[in-house]
Amino acid sequence: NAGVTQTPKFQVLKTGQSMTLQCAQDMNHNSMYWYRQDPGMGLRLIYYSASEGTTDKGEVPNGYNVSRLNKREFSLRLESAAPSQTSVYFCASSDGTGNNSPLHFGNGTRLTVT
């Protein structure tokens, strides 16, 4: 039982390049989330998926797209990377759609855009 798995762990991009961050969970959870964390800051929500087939914007969605491929997988895409997107990206999942189900986080993807 691996929990939430994120790939890759590290990535360096040049400005304008695109890439997709992958996230998979093996806990049969309904909801999945993408957060970013900048140095010295708390986590900020980018997008979330309350259930398979739905996605919604969070606090900082600009420059990103997401796909809930199936119940297990939720990917985050940067179409044209910018230096402002240098950050650590965390994926999370939770069992229910209400407020009584903890989120469980992956260990992050560290992205640098030069």
Added chain:
Amino acid sequence: DAKTTQPTSMDCAEGRAANLPCNHSTISGNEYVYWYRQIHSQGPQYIIHGLKNNETNEMASLIITEDRKSSTLILPHATLRDTAVYYCIVREYSNSGYALNFGKGTSLLVTP
């Protein structure tokens, strides 16, 4: 919009209890209090959550005041590995559904 207030930093001696306070004076009746910690840029780790009653698990205890306006996370015997940033979060329904809204947290330093 229920927000939380936590001290910026705290120290605790190894082996002693660490008591981390959190104020959430505008909490609503159906909003849970969650605690997470983050160790050196790893993914946030779930610790415990509660609504009204005190809760205990293998990691910690959560004490919620009767009026629910504040809570305390207790690590009963702190170790050096408990050095981390601790986040107290009131989980409310917002434009982002029930996503967790992280603030700055309390940086706990456990010293030998």
